[in-house]
Amino acid sequence: MVDAARRRRDPEARRRAIVGAAAELIVEVGVDAITHRMVAARADVPLGATTQYFDTLDDLRAAALKTLVAQIDEQMAEVRAVVAEHGATPAVLARIVHDGLADAKSAEADRAVVTAAISDPQLRALARRWSSQLAGFFEAEHGDDRALAAAVFINGTIWQAHLDDAPLPARTIELALAGILGDPHPQTDSTTD
Amino acid sequence: MVDAARRRRDPEARRRAIVGAAAELIVEVGVDAITHRMVAARADVPLGATTQYFDTLDDLRAAALKTLVAQIDEQMAEVRAVVAEHGATPAVLARIVHDGLADAKSAEADRAVVTAAISDPQLRALARRWSSQLAGFFEAEHGDDRALAAAVFINGTIWQAHLDDAPLPARTIELALAGILGDPHPQTDSTTD
Amino acid sequence: MVDAARRRRDPEARRRAIVGAAAELIVEVGVDAITHRMVAARADVPLGATTQYFDTLDDLRAAALKTLVAQIDEQMAEVRAVVAEHGATPAVLARIVHDGLADAKSAEADRAVVTAAISDPQLRALARRWSSQLAGFFEAEHGDDRALAAAVFINGTIWQAHLDDAPLPARTIELALAGILGDPHPQTDSTTD
Amino acid sequence: MVDAARRRRDPEARRRAIVGAAAELIVEVGVDAITHRMVAARADVPLGATTQYFDTLDDLRAAALKTLVAQIDEQMAEVRAVVAEHGATPAVLARIVHDGLADAKSAEADRAVVTAAISDPQLRALARRWSSQLAGFFEAEHGDDRALAAAVFINGTIWQAHLDDAPLPARTIELALAGILGDPHPQTDSTTD
DNA sequence: TATGAATGAGTCTTCATTCAT
DNA sequence: GATGAATGAAGACTCATTCAT
Numbered sequence: 001m002v003d004a005a006r007r008r009r010d011p012e013a014r015r016r017a018i019v020g021a022a023a024e025l026i027v028e029v030g031v032d033a034i035t036h037r038m039v040a041a042r043a044d045v046p047l048g049a050t051t052q053y054f055d056t057l058d059d060l061r062a063a064a065l066k067t068l069v070a071q072i073d074e075q076m077a078e079v080r081a082v083v084a085e086h087g088a089t090p091a092v093l094a095r096i097v098h099d100g101l102a103d104a105k106s107a108e109a110d111r112a113v114v115t116a117a118i119s120d121p122q123l124r125a126l127a128r129r130w131s132s133q134l135a136g137f138f139e140a141e142h143g144d145d146r147a148l149a150a151a152v153f154i155n156g157t158i159w160q161a162h163l164d165d166a167p168l169p170a171r172t173i174e175l176a177l178a179g180i181l182g183d184p185h186p187q188t189d190s191t192t193d
Numbered sequence: 194m195v196d197a198a199r200r201r202r203d204p205e206a207r208r209r210a211i212v213g214a215a216a217e218l219i220v221e222v223g224v225d226a227i228t229h230r231m232v233a234a235r236a237d238v239p240l241g242a243t244t245q246y247f248d249t250l251d252d253l254r255a256a257a258l259k260t261l262v263a264q265i266d267e268q269m270a271e272v273r274a275v276v277a278e279h280g281a282t283p284a285v286l287a288r289i290v291h292d293g294l295a296d297a298k299s300a301e302a303d304r305a306v307v308t309a310a311i312s313d314p315q316l317r318a319l320a321r322r323w324s325s326q327l328a329g330f331f332e333a334e335h336g337d338d339r340a341l342a343a344a345v346f347i348n349g350t351i352w353q354a355h356l357d358d359a360p361l362p363a364r365t366i367e368l369a370l371a372g373i374l375g376d377p378h379p380q381t382d383s384t385t386d
Numbered sequence: 387m388v389d390a391a392r393r394r395r396d397p398e399a400r401r402r403a404i405v406g407a408a409a410e411l412i413v414e415v416g417v418d419a420i421t422h423r424m425v426a427a428r429a430d431v432p433l434g435a436t437t438q439y440f441d442t443l444d445d446l447r448a449a450a451l452k453t454l455v456a457q458i459d460e461q462m463a464e465v466r467a468v469v470a471e472h473g474a475t476p477a478v479l480a481r482i483v484h485d486g487l488a489d490a491k492s493a494e495a496d497r498a499v500v501t502a503a504i505s506d507p508q509l510r511a512l513a514r515r516w517s518s519q520l521a522g523f524f525e526a527e528h529g530d531d532r533a534l535a536a537a538v539f540i541n542g543t544i545w546q547a548h549l550d551d552a553p554l555p556a557r558t559i560e561l562a563l564a565g566i567l568g569d570p571h572p573q574t575d576s577t578t579d
Numbered sequence: 580m581v582d583a584a585r586r587r588r589d590p591e592a593r594r595r596a597i598v599g600a601a602a603e604l605i606v607e608v609g610v611d612a613i614t615h616r617m618v619a620a621r622a623d624v625p626l627g628a629t630t631q632y633f634d635t636l637d638d639l640r641a642a643a644l645k646t647l648v649a650q651i652d653e654q655m656a657e658v659r660a661v662v663a664e665h666g667a668t669p670a671v672l673a674r675i676v677h678d679g680l681a682d683a684k685s686a687e688a689d690r691a692v693v694t695a696a697i698s699d700p701q702l703r704a705l706a707r708r709w710s711s712q713l714a715g716f717f718e719a720e721h722g723d724d725r726a727l728a729a730a731v732f733i734n735g736t737i738w739q740a741h742l743d744d745a746p747l748p749a750r751t752i753e754l755a756l757a758g759i760l761g762d763p764h765p766q767t768d769s770t771t772d
Numbered sequence: 773t774a775t776g777a778a779t780g781a782g783t784c785t786t787c788a789t790t791c792a793t
Numbered sequence: 794g795a796t797g798a799a800t801g802a803a804g805a806c807t808c809a810t811t812c813a814t
Contacts, residue, residue: 029312030225030311030312032223032225032226033225111311114352115308115311117356118223118304118308118355119223124356127356128356128357131353131356145362145364145365145368146368146369146372148353148361148365149346149361149365149366149368149369149372150369151353152346152349152350152352152353152361152369153342153345153346153349153369153373154349155349155352155353156345156346156347156348156349156350156352157345157349159307159345159348159349159352160324160341160344160345160348162311163310163317163320163321163324164321168341168342168345169338171338172338172341172342173342175338175339175342175373176339176342176343176345176346176373178372179339179342179371179372179373179374179375180346180368180369180372180373181372182372
């Protein structure tokens with residue numbers, strides 16, 4: 001009764017429940033597949049509640065994607081923090097990436113957002129930015145080309161993790177990053193080897 | 194009249210037209226967004242034809258995905274042929290990957306299928322198989338780990354190319370592959386630790 | 387069975403039935419009050435048929451209004467014919483107007499279209515044109531001012547007939563028109579003649 | 580705070596604000612198009628207030644129409660006063676009608692009520708009464724027939740003014756009324772027959 | 773009493789699928 | 794076999810009305 005009563009008159013919580021349900025469903029079935037009915041059922045609210053809080057399904061979608069984006073931004077901030085403390089070495093990054101992928105939830109969120117970015121210009125810009133930020137960790141030490149390649153590889157691991165339903169071994173990631181990045185402070189296109 | 198007569202007499206061609214239209218549309222608008230009406234319009238056949246040749250929309254979808262899959266398999270066969278002749282060196286693979294990505298059409302098809310694979314178990318199995326085949330080119334020479342990492346990187350390039358609307362430079366791909374694969378004939382686990 | 391079978395596959399008849407039902411309902415409940423469901427029920431067709439034949443409710447509304455407009459144009463043509471033969475005398479016009487108003491159906495259609503014209507610029511233009519045509523019958527003989535006033539009076543009779551559920555007596559109409567029009571060939575504002 | 584406090588303490592004012600907003604909106608968008616939300620926004624009161632003061636939307640509509648009716652009754656009273664002083668001559672009436680139509684606001688209100696009367700029996704009765712009152716001004720002097728015709732003409736001017744977005748010239752109205760009414764003190768049926 | 777959150781009925785619209793022709 | 798008309802289920806969205814607070 002407390003729950004029911006509370007839910008009934010806690011608009012902020014209800015809004016969060018709806019957005020959360022939408023975000024979950026976007027991850028599960030895709031950004032275009034969600035419906036008011038699905039979201040209402042998942043959030044355990046009546047159908048009308050979904051339109052009460054969001055004028056259009058697009059608005060709801062946008063809000064849900066925003067929370068997914070926020071999650072990724074948070075991840076990125078954590079990465080930044082770890083890198084700031086321990087340096088952007090292959091071992092450090094490999095650990096972060098592996099752990100991130102091991103968290104199925106966040107890995108799937110990453111994938112969902114990137115997939116949604118296919119047809120959403122705004123999300124595409126964000127995805128591009130994330131890719132740049134990732135590359136940014138390596139640029140100073142390893143040059144633009146290798147940094148970009150490392151970011152590309154890390155993005156690739158998201159899809160591989162999805163295919164395998166399991167993250168790549170940290171060891172494999174580390175090995176690959178080490179190979180891609182080469183020795184610190186190399187020329188972008190190496191002359192001496 | 195010739196056209197009409199022809200079509201009437203060539204059900205196989207009509208079926209191909211429908212499947213082809215569906216495949217195009219899947220790439221353009223996504224696997225879930227196609228409708229009988231869209232396909233009929235694109236294939237320039239009457240609405241009824243789409244249900245005449247395929248009992249359900251899902252059947253049509255499946256057939257269309259099958260042709261996209263076949264395209265990818267063909268690509269893979271070409272890769273295999275090139276590799277058989279020139280070896281699976283970073284330079285060779287980088288060229289193939291770059292050229293494949295530069296062909297927007299095939300790059301989009303790749304992406305569409307991988308995206309569709311998110312929620313289609315059969316396609317997922319295929320995607321896994323492609324990843325394995327890709328890795329297979331390198332396993333003998335470089336060991337399982339590095340081979341897998343190389344495949345992961347190549348998959349990553351598909352998404353990066355989509356984000357940038359341009360393929361990665363062949364040079365960057367080659368550099369990365371060279372780094373990932375390291376020296377030929379290494380142990381799966383690296384010697385020194 | 388013949389009826390059912392026929393209706394089932396006589397698109398033109400079905401379309402007419404739908405438009406006719408919509409027109410009836412517009413007259414009865416107003417242009418903004420019609421719904422697909424009302425029209426479908428009145429036309430005795432399934433709900434889907436109304437959207438099969440008209441992409442949007444607005445399209446259906448427009449088609450229905452078009453038939454009402456056509457009815458009025460036809461009326462106007464008849465008036466023109468009668469006037470051409472017998473002249474635009476008060477007696478002749480009074481007879482026409484009275485008979486038109488006595489036909490409740492057409493009187494209500496007039497009223498419905500004029501009412502719909504309140505918020506539909508296209509219909510407003512038409513209503514203006516009708517008013518002009520009506521005035522046109524008298525202009526040559528009686529000058530612009532009196533002609534316009536006669537048209538205004540005739541329009542007024544539509545509303546009075548609606549209020550009274552009965553047309554004004556032809557005698558009253560004739561008397562009023564005669565008074566409004568005065569003697570033939572008057573000056574509108576006379577200076578020279 | 581003053582405003583809020585005031586409103587809180589003056590339910591009657593709030594009720595008036597709601598009814599006034601509803602009346603405005605009826606004139607603007609039609610009697611059937613108003614919603615609680617629209618009225619609340621226009622009256623600048625919370626949504627709940629609209630249902631607090633009126634059990635149903637129909638009740639609110641009725642109240643709003645009542646104020647519009649009152650406005651018209653007031654107009655009619657003014658007409659009566661002017662007529663009592665200056666007589667119901669064509670010139671006097673023409674001036675009144677023209678000025679009334681020139682006041683777009685009141686002309687639109689007239690039109691809105693007449694339109695609403697189409698499907699509201701109560702309003703229809705009122706409209707009938709106004710028509711009678713209008714005719715009443717002329718009956719004693721000019722007989723029933725001519726008086727009715729004059730009222731019909733005046734009603735016609737409302738619609739013409741709406742079509743033209745401008746009132747008829749007072750001169751035209753006067754001319755028409757003079758013609759319709761003929762000489763004072765005629766028999767209902769004209770003398771010669 | 774005043775507020776606005778809550779709910780579901782009803783609206784337009786799309787479309788897979790069926791089936792008469 | 795080929796066509797497109799037919800149908801209803803389902804989706805997005807609006808809003809009158811109720812009622813907790």
